[in-house]
Amino acid sequence: MxxxxxxxxxxxxxxxxxxxxxxxxxxxxxxxxxxxxxxxxxxxxxxxxxxxxxxxxxxxxxxxxxxxxxxxxxxxxxxxxxxxxxxxxxxxxxxxxxxxxxxxxxxxxxxxxxxxxxxxAQAQDIKLYAFSSGALTIGKGILQNLAPVEPPIQIPVGFFVIKHPKGNVLFDTGNNDRIITDPSYWGASFNALKPVNTPDVAIDTQLGKIGLKPDDIKYVVVSHLHLDHGGNVGKFPNSTIVVQKDEIQNAFWPKAGTGGPYMIDDFLPLRAANKDYPNAVKMLQLEGDLDLFGDGTLMVKRWVAHTPGSQMMTVRLKNTGLIILTGDNVYFRENVEKNLPPNIVLAYNPSGILTAYEWIRHLMATEKADFFTAHDPDAFKALKKAPEFYD
Ligand SMILES: [Zn+2]
Structure with missing residues (x-):
């Protein structure tokens, strides 16, 4: 504009x-x-x-x-x-x-x-829950620069829910549930990534652990729209989707070399194809940051790094303190702690990734913040999982 x-x-x-x-x-x-x-x-x-x-x-x-x-x-x-x-x-x-x-x-x-x-920022009665959308098998070296590619490791696919007095917020949506019954949906990616696709990883089943249904989610914030983060974004027709405009544009029409991890059928429901209006669901297409409820507790942070429209979110909790949900701007804790860059093939803007690490370390040093990633096997294992929560 x-x-x-x-x-x-x-x-x-x-x-x-x-x-x-x-x-x-x-x-x-x-x-x-x-x-x-x-x-x-x-x-x-x-x-x-x-x-x-x-x-x-x-x-x-x-x-x-x-x-x-x-x-x-x-x-x-x-x-x-x-x-x-x-x-x-x-x-x-x-x-x-x-x-x-x-x-x-x-x-x-x-x-x-x-x-x-x-x-x-006023910490309120907020709860943060971690969920699993299964797991993927991948060479660590595909995610982290100079790490071994063989043997492959299994990484979790995590997503998060925040219960806030003004509404429930979903951060990322995991793998599309279609892979549970239709492995051909991902094509060759399914064979390569060997996703865990047991029925219990379906997003409805996961949300049910804390008594929620998709219609109970007010905002769906997607860190980006790759197949393991935006997979179920089309299953929330009554929520407001919060996405960077650059990300949704790149998902539908990717820049050269960035298209592989996007599954167009994941987010096509947002477009209402064949209808006479552009958006089927309410959507905030951001070109910046957003204080989701206007109270500083949930801050959506635009950070172009892993993809052209990646965003992270900070969650301010009364007892736990400040938590940064990183999406794929960070894969493993050691990336931040040792300043290890990702593999260049999964970093749209490598310098953006390094400044994200720096920002997270700054918040850890000044605010005693912590960060949760979606794919770190050890860190995710150590996380409390829903129905347990952080407050
Ligand atoms: Zn990704």
Whole structure:
């Protein structure tokens, strides 16, 4: 979207970038009060955004969520396809001097903004559940650079549910249930990946462990649309799908060399083929980040790395703390801990993967955050599985 065109929707979804800086003379106590009142104002505005089918927001810069503390809904930042030189309009706002100095000490304004964001997030009565959609067999070296390809290892296919007071959220949807009864659905991929396709991995059966049916899911957030993450995305006709616009475009018409892991029949139900309207189901096609419920507890984070429209999500829990759901931007814990890159064949933007690792380590160091991946055999084994939960 061109940002020079008037757009009433933008005004509904984005806090003005022209916010007046706090006068230096007012600091520090008065400045704190002003900032708090701004946060309160920002945190109040969940209403209009949730029913939009498409968020008129510009591409969000990487690598750090610079503006989380100031934005209720979508993080709109200046378009810059490099993703690294993007200049956020709000960076021009000079913070009070003491913050400025602290920012330098912490390594820059990104650190300030993240602290601000996390301090306003209100942990509520939220539960996070981990589920299994079976497993795949694959050479580790296909996922992690320089790891052995033989013998193949079995990796889990995980997905997650968050019960939030404002609605249930599904993060990823696992393998399409069709492979349980029709192994030909994946074609050659089925033989290569040898998926576990016992009836108990069906998504309805898994959700039933915590008493949910597909219609009980308010938002389906997909990290990306590969066959083991977006497999069942078409089984939630009454939910709102949350996906990056770049991802759904790439799924339907992939960039060269990226098409293999997409199964078009997985997400064709979203398109309502042969109908006279483009979307069969409600969908948020993001071009940036989204504070899903407007309270900072569930933050969808655009992070172009594994695929052209990958996204991660942070979940702020009262007792467990901050959990990052990584999708395939991280395969194994050791990738983050030892800074091991993935195999280049499954990294659309390798530098995006490395900045994702860096961001996760930063949150671990400053917020005692932890991260859950979908495919790490040991880490997934150690996770509590539904109906057990993290809160
Ligand atoms: Zn993937």
């Amino acid at each position: 061109r940002d020079d065109l008037p757009n009433p929707l933008r005004r509904l979804t984005v806090v003005s970038s022209e916010e007046t800086p706090i006068p230096v003379a007012l600091r520090p106590r008065r400045a704190r009060a002003i900032r708090q009142s701004r946060r309160d104002r920002i945190n109040g505005g969940e209403g209009e955004r949730s029913e939009l089918f498409e968020l008129p927001c510009r591409r969000q810069a990487q690598p750090f969520p610079i503006d989380f503390g100031r934005i209720a809904g979508v993080n709109c930042q200046s378009r810059d396809t490099s993703g690294f030189r993007a200049i956020n309009a709000r960076q021009k706002i000079r913070p009070p001097r003491e913050e400025h100095m602290l920012g330098r000490a912490l390594g820059g304004i990104a650190a300030i903004a993240m602290s601000s964001w996390f301090s306003v």
